[in-house]
Amino acid sequence: MPADDPVARLAEQSPAYSGRGSGDVDRLRGTLLAGFEASGLPPGALPFVLEELETGRSPYAVAAAAKGLRGAKPIPQAALPLLMQAIERFRSSDDRVGFDGPAGADGRSTTVLVELIRSVAALGSDARPALGALREMLDGGPDEVSAAVRAELRKAIGAASRSTAPERTEGDACCAAEAWAAASPCCGGAGPALPGVSAIGDVAVQDQDGAVLTLAEALLGHPSVLTFFYTRCMNPDKCSRTVAKLARLQRRLADHAMKEGVNIVAMTYDPAFDQPARLRAYGADRGLRFGPRSRLLRTTGPFDAVRSHFDLGVGFGPVTVNRHRLDLFVLDSAGEVAGCFERMLWSEDAVLNALDPLIAASATRPGS
Amino acid sequence: MNVEFDIPGTDAQGRVFLTWSPIEARARLLQPPSGSTSVRVTLRNRGAAAGGRIVFNRVRAGSGTPTLTLDLPASGAAVSFWVAGEFQRPSVAYGDAVIEAVGPGSAGALGSRALMVRIRKNAQTLTPAERDRFVAAFGTLNGRGGGRFREFRDMHTDAADAEEHGNVGFLPWHRAYLLDLERELQAINPAVALPYWRFDRPAPNVFTRQFMGVSNSTGRVQFTPGHPLESWRTDGQPGINRSLSFNAAAAPAGLRNEAQTLSLGGPPASAAYGPFAIMEGNPHGRAHTSFGGFLRSIGTAARDPLFFMLHNNVDRLWAKWQWFNRRTDPANSRSFAPASPNRVGHRLPDTMWPWNGVTTSPRPSTAPGGGLAATAMTNAPGASPTVRSMIDYLAEAGGAALGFAYDDVPFEM
C-alpha cells in the first residue's frame, strides 16, 4: 500500500506515530477516521472504526470513528451492537470534541455521545433492535442524559421507528466479528502467512519469576496461545481484560485435562518497565496460575524483533506504548502460526476451537 | 479446678476480637471438685485500667453487666453466656481486655481469657501506638507498590463508576470495600481497626508527618524519614499528591456537619434512606474536593490512603443514622431505597462487583481482587456480599455480624 494511503496510516506501527504521546496518536488517527465521513469509508478502514467502537476510550477517537462509520455505504448493521456498547461506555463520561477547523484549534462543538447516537440514527430502520435501549435512555429523564443527547436520542428513535426502508430479515443480522472478517486477513483462526516462531526462537526472555529462557523454550513442543499486553495499559478492555480472559482460558483448558499440553503465554510490549515482579503481580491479580507452561514474559533486550516478526499492531511513545491493537496467536507444537485474532475482542470459545485440532495432533504425536 | 472458655470467632492463634455486638460464648468446669453438683462462678473484667471493657449477659441483649454469675455443672457441661465490648470502652491494644472467672470463697481465679475490643475510632484520638500500627499495616499492604493494595486501587476507578457511585448502592458498596481492606490490614496486624477522619471537625493530629503526612507547597505529602507510607507507590509512581484547601488545624468549609447529615432523612419516626443518601454529594463529595491531588477525582482518589479514612467517616455517618433512626432491618423499606434507574448492583438482593467476579455487561470487564477477605471472627458476609448483607452490620436482628463497629455507634436491639 502507498504510504499516503489513509488505511495504511491508521496502523499502530506506522512510523508516523513513533515517539509521540497517546493523545497525539488519538488525534492524528481520529482526524483520519473522521475524514471518512465525507470521503467515504474504505473497506480496509472498517476494522479500525469497529475497534474504536468496541474498546476505544478516547472521546476524540471514538467520536471520530462514529463519524467515519457514517461514510460507509451502506453502514453495516453489525456496527449497531458496537455503537450501543460505546454509548454505554461513555454514558457517564461524555466529553466535548471538535472536528471543525484546523487540528488543535477547533471549537469543541459536539460530544462523543452525540456522534455515537447520530450514527445509530444513520442506520435508520436497521437500528430497530436498539429501539428499546434508546427509549430507556431517553425515559431516564434529565437526570440521566444531557439536553443535547436527548435531542439526538429522539432523532435516532424517530429514524429507527420509520418503516420506509425495507426491514432486514433475521438472517442479515450478524455478529461484529463477521463484519470485519471480510476486511481482515486472519479472523477466527484462519492462519495468515506469518512465519513460525522458530525464526525468532533464540530471543532471550525472562518470566514472572525471573527465570531466563529462549522464546523457543517457552513456546515449542506444545501448542501455544501467545498474546501481548503491558501492565501500564490504561484501557481496561485491552490488556487487563486480555490477561483476565487468558486466566479463564487456562481454567477451561484445565477442565478439559489439557493444561499440561498447552502453553499459555503473554508477552509485554514494555519489557524495560515490566520487570518480573510487575509481571507476577499483574498475572496473579487477574487469576493467572503460573507454571512451566503458563508464563508472562518480557524480552531481556529490545522488543523490536518480536514486534516486527509478528507485525504487531503497536506503537511506542517516548516512555511506553502509545497505542496498540489486540493481537493473539495460536501456534502449533512446531511454533507455526495456526490462527490469529487481531484488533477485535476474541472469545474464549473461538480460541479453544482453534486449539482443538492442534491439541489432538499433539496428543497423537509420539514422544510429546 | 479450672474454667475453660469457648468463644466463637477465635482465630488460629487463639486470639479473640469483640465489637459492641454480643456473641454467644460458653464456659465449663475442668477438674471439678468431687461431691458438688455445680460451682458458682463469677465472670468479671480483669483488664488494664485504660483498656477495653467487656459486658456480660445471660441472653442476647442490647446491654450487659460488668459481672455475671454462672452455675457451672460439675459434669463439665458447658453453660452459655453472651459477651460484648462495653460501649465506649474499646481496647487500645491486644489483650488489654480480660475475662476472668472467679470461684466462690477463697477459690480465687479459675480461668481467664485476654482479648481485644476492636473498634473503629476517630483518627484524631488514636494513641501513637494505634496510629503507628495502622500506618505500618497500610505500608505493608501497599508493599512499595507490589502489595495487595493494588487490587483495592483497581477496584475504585472510572471504569467501575456506575457500580459504586451516583446511586443508592453507594453506601453499601463502600461499606464492603472498607471491610475488605480492613480485613487485609488485620491479616497483617490483627490489632488494627480502620480509623475514620471526622471531616466536620478539626483533625490536627491526622495531618502530621507521623500520621497521614503534611503537604508541601507543590502538593506532595511529606512524612518523617522511615515512615511506612514514605515508600507508598501506586500506578507505578511513588508518592502521594494532596494539597489542602483548608487549614490543617481546622475543618474544611462548606460541608454539612454531622448533625445536619444525620437529619437529612427526616425525623426518626419517618427517617428514610432515600433522602439520607443524598449525603453522597455533601458532605461526601465536598470532603473529597477539600483537596487538590489524588482525592479530588473518582479515578485517582483511592491512590491516597487518606481516602479510606474519609470514606470510613462516610460509612460511620450511615451507621450512626441507621442506629439513631432504627433503620438496620433490610425488610423495612425505609432502611434502603429502590435503585434509580433499576440498576444491577444497587438493589437489595444484588451481589456486588468485583467480589462476585461478574465481568459481563453492564458490569466492568475485569473483577480485581477476588472474593471479599475472610476472617476467623465471623462468616458474614461471605466472599460475594449482597447489598442486603451490608445493612445490618452489627446483626441487631440476630445472625452473624460483619465484625466491625464504630466508637460512637452502639449496638441496640
Next chain:
Amino acid sequence: MDVKEYRKQVAAEIAGAGRDDRPAVRPMADLAATDDSDPATRADSIAALRIDPQNLGETVPELLAIVRDGAQAVPVRMAAFRVLAGAAFLGPRFAPFRADYLEALREVSSDPDARLRESALETLAIEKDAYAQNVLLAGLKDPKAALVPPARAIQFLGYDVHADVAPVVRELFHRSKGAVKEEALRLLASDPGSQKLITDVMLDKGERSAMRRLGATALQNLNPEAFERAARRIVTDEDDYDAIRATSLAALAHVQELGTAASDAGFADAVEKLKETTKSPRLRSSIKRFMSAARG
C-alpha cells in the same frame, strides 16, 4: 455508657444543630450579583448550597455560568468550582453535565487568576485531558506561555504516563533546582529511559539527601535489580553519609523480607563487618533488620 442516655445526647445534638432546611437552590441572581459588595459572603452562600442528586439540573448550569464569568470575584468562582467538583463525585448522576463541566474548566484554564487556572488544569490533568496536557507541555517548553508554575505542570502531566513529556522533563531536570527538579525526578521514576539519570542522583554524594532518597525510591520503582546494586554500593561506601546508608540498607532489608533479594554472600559479610565499626544508631538499626531478614 448507657445507650438510652447516649441516644438522648445525640438527639439533643441533632436538634441543636437544626435541620438543614436551607433552600435547595438560592436564587442565582442573588448569588451571582456582581454588584454585591461582599464576595466572601456570596462565596459562603455558594459553598452552603444544597447540591443534591435531585437538583443538579437546576443548579449545575448556574454554577457553571458563575465559574466561567470573569466579571465575578475569584472567591465566588472558586466556591462554585468546588461545589461542582464535589457534585462530580456523584458519577453517573453528574453524567449529563460532565461534558459542559470539563469544557468550562478548559475555558477557565487560561483565566487571569492563577488559582483558578491551577485548579482547573489539575482537575483536567487528572482526567488525562488532551487539551490540558497540550497547554501544560507548551508552558514547559516556553515559560512565557506557562499557565501554572513548572513544578505543578510537571506534577499534573505525571497523571498520564502516556503523555509525551519525558524528553522535556529530562531536559528540565538538568537545568532546574528545588521543587522543579524534584517533580521532574518523580515523573521520571516511571521512565525506563531515565534509569541512568536516576541512578546518578541516588549515588551523587553532592546531592541533597531528600533528592537522593527520592532517587532511591524512583530506581526501586523502575528497576529493582539496578536499585539493589546501587544500594549495596552506597551501604559499603564508608565515605557516604550514614543516613543514606541506613535508608538504603533498610530498603535492602525489605527486599530480603520479601524473599526476592539476589543472594550476595560478600555483601552480607560486609554488612556484618559494618556492624562492628559503625557508631550510627540509624545504621545499626538497619543492620539489625537486614541481618535478621538475611538469616531468614
